[in-house]
Amino acid sequence: MDHVLVTGGAGYVGSHACKALAAAGFIPVTFDNLTTGWREAVRYGPLVEGDLLDRVALDAAFAQYKPVAVLHFAALSLVGESMSNPAHYWRVNLGGALNLAEAAVAAGCLKFIFSSTCATYGDQDGVVLHEGTEQRPINAYGASKRAIEDVLANFDAAFGLHHVIFRYFNVAGADPDGELGEQHRPETHLIPLMLDAIAGRRDKLVLHGTDYPTADGTCIRDYLHVTDLANAHVLGLQWLLAGKGSRAFNLGSGTGFSVRDVIRQAGRVTNQSVPITEGPRRPGDAAILVSGSDRAETDLGWTRTHSTMDQMIRDAWHWSRKPGYTS
Template structure:
């Protein structure tokens, strides 16, 4: 069985990737320091506990498992925090990734799938972002991800590292079987925050900004079902294994939903009201971010069949009701 090192495999997206990798015939090896990940989410393959800022622990994982590829999800990802603490994001995201990429190159592991973000494009309103759009990130989170993309390009030129880069925005939903789901501490993502408010786990959802230049005044985002997303990552790994070389893909539906639309759909799916209040805009938030994915559909054969708002919320709500992780 072919081993794949999954950094951040105990996190939300990484744990779903491990599930899909296992079903595709790979052996997913979770590499995680459990600062934000959950031990309960490691259930589809072995664990190599370590930290990306500790190169020795990375090297140990490569020596032990000799992976055929890497899926790199581990990162700090809170936009607001990145605006307040940029040093934290450059150290953790960029230096940690540099350690990982360097060790992978030394080990001769040349297939690298990277979880980037459409935040690298910055503020480009009223367009469907594609891979040819200029990248001008407006926050430290997006800037750190853009820097990692550049590192991968450099290592491709110098070491023959082949990388598939996926840029995407809001991920929602959960595995329909309920084995893994979305749970962060602190929670910052809209859908789980909303479900917490519905179920009484928090007093109310805060809507950050109601004066954006959108039809209802709230910002607009493109949402992708987590299962669709991680299936694209497996397709990306197979793309590299087939020798097709480095490529960047956006993952989205091309359809944006406002915060108010997500609230309305959540009320319809759960048949419960969403308690919410209105707050000021957060620094670094864009008005409208919508990501097209035609390249991924045409070249990878990716189809985001589950990525409708109703299905994402329904799957997330089912998992939300079944309990949370313990570290």
Template sequence: MPDHVLVTGGAGYIGAHACKALAAAGYVPVTFDNLSTGWEAAVRYGPLVKGDLMDRASIDVALAEWKPVAVMHFAALSLVGESMRDPGLYWRVNVGGALNLIEAAIAAGVRDFVFSSTCATYGDQDGVVLDEDTPQRPINAYGASKLAIEQMLGNFRASHGLRTVIFRYFNVAGADPDGEVGEHHDPETHLIPLMLDAVTGKRGALTVFGSDYPTEDGTCVRDYVHVTDLAAAHVLGLRWLQDGRDPAVFCLGTGQGYSVREVLDHARVVTNRAVPVVEGARRAGDAAKLVCGSERAVSDLGWAPARGLGDMIRDAWHWSQAPRY
């Protein structure tokens, strides 16, 4: 009988792609999601448990029913601007929910835990490649809440033998090349889907937040990683733990930074249309440049990003033409 894996946030963008990758690898992903930002139609590869991480009892029931061999934890609030306006919400939901999940997993005897963290834990450190050894200095409550969870996992690792793989990843983009799952947020805040919606007229001109950053063209620089490549890394992380390997942290990115204007240029090539743009002020909490060093994931985990920015935009473009939810 195949192993079950509890996937919190499995109805969301990254979680749904991870569920597809888990199913393809022979696991049964059990999505645990309150559907506040996820989509029931995205749950295609295993059962859905409607539950909330703020409700410890609902987690206990799911773990008792499905008896998973591991937990993959994606569920979180993740809007930088919102976290700046309402930091208490992020500490309550992200950190409180993670604590409930970790304690429930320990009580149920589940010791393998794969955690979705973020490059936002590093803060604004320009001119350096961010890797696993870079000091973490978050500049917003979103990044701070994720760092707190990383530290919490370390505490439970020391006291209860929790086995963990932590992934810190950069800007996730693209969609399943098969078109089964894709990116759909409400509200949408990610650059590539916003850009494609502006191209098709589904929304007005794209706002470029800040054109006076200390970068080559004045716009923010980010490292983009394809969501399918990211999902594959999570399966490798699970197998890492099941093989009895030591707890580990891996950064996931391509090592290539692109400015907002460079992303717009790529989109023009893919869509053969210009992106309507207006310039706006900087957003609070936005770093100027975030670029990943993922050599450890390549050398130790055996992971490598197979898709570039053009692939990400092309797959997102195809998804946007016929979204399934």
């Protein structure tokens, strides 16, 4: 069985991708410094504790496991923090990805899948984003991801580092089998914060901005079930292993939900009310981000089988009620 190096494989999306890889017949090798990841989430292959800024550790991992490809998830991803401390985001996100790309090329591992973001498109209200939409990020998080895409293009031209880029935004839900779920430190995502408020683990859910130019004044986002997202990464890997060229894909549903829409749906799913309070906007937040995924559906044969708002909330609710869950 072939090994695949998964950076950030102890995190939320990375661990679900590892499960999908194992189900597809690969051995995922998690490379993670466990700063925000969870050791217990590494269930489907070996764990290498290491930092992307440590080139020696990366070279050793490539030498030991000889992976056929890299799936790169590890990154800093808090929009507000990226606005207040941009240097940290550029240093970790871009510096780590550059180290990883150089190590992959040196090891002859020329298949690279990158977890990017629709935040590279910036604030383009009322537009369903597609791969040809102009990228103009408005925060350091999106800008650092956009720069990594440029690095990969340069490395493809210079060294033949073929890559698949996935741009997506709000990932939600949990493994339907109950093995994995969302636990960030700190937690900033809407659905787990909302469920924590319902369960009494926090006093209230804060609505960060209620004066956006939307129908109800709250931000609108496209949501994707984490299992559907993980399966897309396996299809991207198979695309590259079949000898196909570098390609960027948006992953979304093409349907936007406002924060208040999600709150109403959570009330119906859990049969409980969500305690809320209004707060100011967060710096760097766009009003509307909705992503189409026609290219992924056509080229990769990707389908969304779990990405209804009802199932995303239901799976997350089930996960958040497991013994030992911490928010």
